[in-house]
Every structure is written in structure tokens, then in C-alpha cells.
Amino acid sequence: xxxxxxxxxxxxxxxxxxxxxxxxxxxxxxxxxxxxxxxxxxxxxxxxxxxxxxxxxxxxxxxxxxxxxxxxxxxxxxxxxxxxxxxxxxxxxxxxxxxxxxxxxxxxxxxxxxxxxxxxxxxxx
Amino acid sequence: xxxxxxxxxxxxxxxxxxxxxxxxxxxxxxxxxxxxxxxxxxxxxxxxxxxxxxxxxxxxxxxxxxxxxxxxxxxxxxxxxxxxxxxxxxxxxxxxxxxxxxxxxxxxxxxxxxxxxxxxxxxxx
DNA sequence: CCGCATCCGCCATGATACTG
DNA sequence: CAGTATCATGGCGGATGCGG
Numbered sequence: 599x600x601x602x603x604x605x606x607x608x609x610x611x612x613x614x615x616x617x618x619x620x621x622x623x624x625x626x627x628x629x630x631x632x633x634x635x636x637x638x639x640x641x642x643x644x645x646x647x648x649x650x651x652x653x654x655x656x657x658x659x660x661x662x663x664x665x666x667x668x669x670x671x672x673x674x675x676x677x678x679x680x681x682x683x684x685x686x687x688x689x690x691x692x693x694x695x696x697x698x699x700x701x702x703x704x705x706x707x708x709x710x711x712x713x714x715x716x717x718x719x720x721x722x723x
Numbered sequence: 724x725x726x727x728x729x730x731x732x733x734x735x736x737x738x739x740x741x742x743x744x745x746x747x748x749x750x751x752x753x754x755x756x757x758x759x760x761x762x763x764x765x766x767x768x769x770x771x772x773x774x775x776x777x778x779x780x781x782x783x784x785x786x787x788x789x790x791x792x793x794x795x796x797x798x799x800x801x802x803x804x805x806x807x808x809x810x811x812x813x814x815x816x817x818x819x820x821x822x823x824x825x826x827x828x829x830x831x832x833x834x835x836x837x838x839x840x841x842x843x844x845x846x847x848x
Numbered sequence: 849c850c851g852c853a854t855c856c857g858c859c860a861t862g863a864t865a866c867t868g
Numbered sequence: 869c870a871g872t873a874t875c876a877t878g879g880c881g882g883a884t885g886c887g888g
Contacts, residue, residue, distance in 0.1 A: 609762050612829055613755055619832035626745060630738055637734050645870055661871055682869045692838060702827045704737055707744035713817060770850055786851050807849040
């Protein structure tokens with residue numbers, strides 16, 4: 599975190615990493631999905647179950663997001679050849695490594711909410 | 724992190740926090756801007772300087788993002804009545820509280836990059 | 849220098865319906 | 869059940885130009 603080089607605004611490396619991070623996790627759904635699978639990693643979770651438990655997500659989005667998460671080795675898929683077919687989704691070890699990051703986000707979000715609500719309360723009084 | 728309630732997929736609270744978090748930080752730029760101001764908090768930073776140091780951002784976007792960050796009390800503005808006017812941007816204490824979150828993101832991003840590059844290398848050999 | 853206005857393309861997301 | 873196909877749309881974000 600030290601801009602040791604001469605000019606202002608070096609630390610491009612950090613900015614680039616952040617950009618990479620953003621590219622992977624952009625969009626409304628992926629982080630919620632990973633958190634969900636992370637929390638329920640001891641259960642057997644099928645496609646429709648996820649869709650039911652993440653309010654507002656459509657089949658299309660869920661399918662797309664899961665595909666991208668799989669490409670990034672964050673979840674894995676197991677097809678059960680029953681009739682009709684069922685597809686199980688699991689979080690990978692690598693996917694689980696994201697849980698602490700999500701936790702940091704959540705804690706910050708709560709703290710932020712408290713601060714903003716405090717400001718609003720002060721304004722209204 | 725424990726789904727103690729009966730059904731699968733409780734922990735709605737966590738998901739909601741995550742959604743709030745996403746709403747605040749949506750888009751390509753805000754996190755980069757906060758990190759930039761956080762790193763350079765000991766320097767005097769004007770609008771144009773930020774635009775120069777965050778590659779690719781336009782005036783419009785920078786202006787819009789800064790406004791939203793200001794509303795959320797993450798940055799503050801000081802207008803210097805010179806001719807022409809200069810506007811200084813500072814990170815707030817609350818804004819600084821985001822630095823650890825950004826750091827977590829960066830570290831995870833680096834680890835992820837390594838893992839993916841490893842997989843690609845294995846495939847090509 | 850700072851930032852707003854305008855125009856515009858494109859992509860993410862949503863709604864709905866449909867297959868194996 | 870697990871998606872895919874199609875269409876619609878709103879907002880993100882880029883380009884350019886203007887005004888204080």
C-alpha cells in the first residue's frame with residue numbers, strides 16, 4: 599500500500615488486480631450464489647433449489663452464472679442420470695476460499711448501513 | 724454462517740447484506756477510485772489527477788462516481804476558489820475503512836490468477 | 849480546470865415460452 | 869428438472885462538445 603515510486607498514482611499493480619477481481623465478480627448474482635453454496639456445502643443442492651433460495655434470479659441468469667463460476671473452478675457440477683435428470687452443484691475448495699472475502703464484504707456492508715441510517719436519523723430530527 | 728433454521732437457504736440476512744454491498748459498489752470504477760484515494764490520502768488530489776491515474780475513465784464517469792461516493796460519505800470535496808476552480812477530493816475515515824476489504828479482494832484475485840494460470844499451463848503441456 | 853449535457857451503442861438483466 | 873430461445877429494456881459507459 600505504499601506509493602514508493604516517484605509520481606502520484608503508481609501502484610498500478612494493485613489497481614489491475616482490483617480490475618481483474620471486478621471482472622470475475624461483476625453482476626448481481628455470482629457472489630450470492632457462491633455464498634449460498636458455501637453455506638450449504640454439507641447439503642445436496644440442485645439447480646432448482648438454488649433458484650428458489652435466491653430471490654429474483656431467473657433460470658437464464660442462474661444457468662449463465664453457474665457456467666461462468668464453473669469455468670473459473672469455483673463450483674463443480676454432477677449430473678445425476680435419473681428421470682428426469684437432476685444436476686447437483688458443489689462449491690470447490692477454491693470456491694470456499696472466497697468465503698472470507700464475502701464475509702469481509704458483509705461486515706463492511708452492515709457497518710456502512712448503520713452509519714448511513716444514523717445520518718438519516720440525525721437529519722430527520 | 725450457520726443455517727440453523729429449518730429449511731435450506733435461510734441466512735437471508737447475509738444475502739441481503741451482500742446485495743446492499745453490491746448495490747453500492749456496482750460498476751467498474753468506484754472501488755478503484757476509493758483505493759486510489761486511500762493510497763494517496765497524504766497528498767492533495769484534484770479531479771484531473773484522478774482521471775489521469777485511473778486509465779480509461781472518462782470525465783463523465785469520474786464525476787458521477789465521485790458524486791455517489793460523496794453521498795455515501797466515502798469521499799469529501801473541497802472547492803478551491805482559484806481561477807480556474809480546482810476541486811480537491813479526500814477520502815473520509817469511513818472511506819478508509821474500506822481499504823481492508825479492498826485488500827482482501829486484491830489478495831484473493833492474485834491467488835485466483837495464479838490458480839487459473841496453473842491450469843492453463845497444465846492444459847498446454 | 850471542473851464538470852455537465854447530449855447522443856448513442858451495447859450489454860446485463862428480466863419476462864415469457866418452450867424442449868428433452 | 870434443467871435448462872435454452874426469443875424478445876424487450878434500462879442502465880452502464882464511451883465520445884464529444886459546451887460553460888463557468
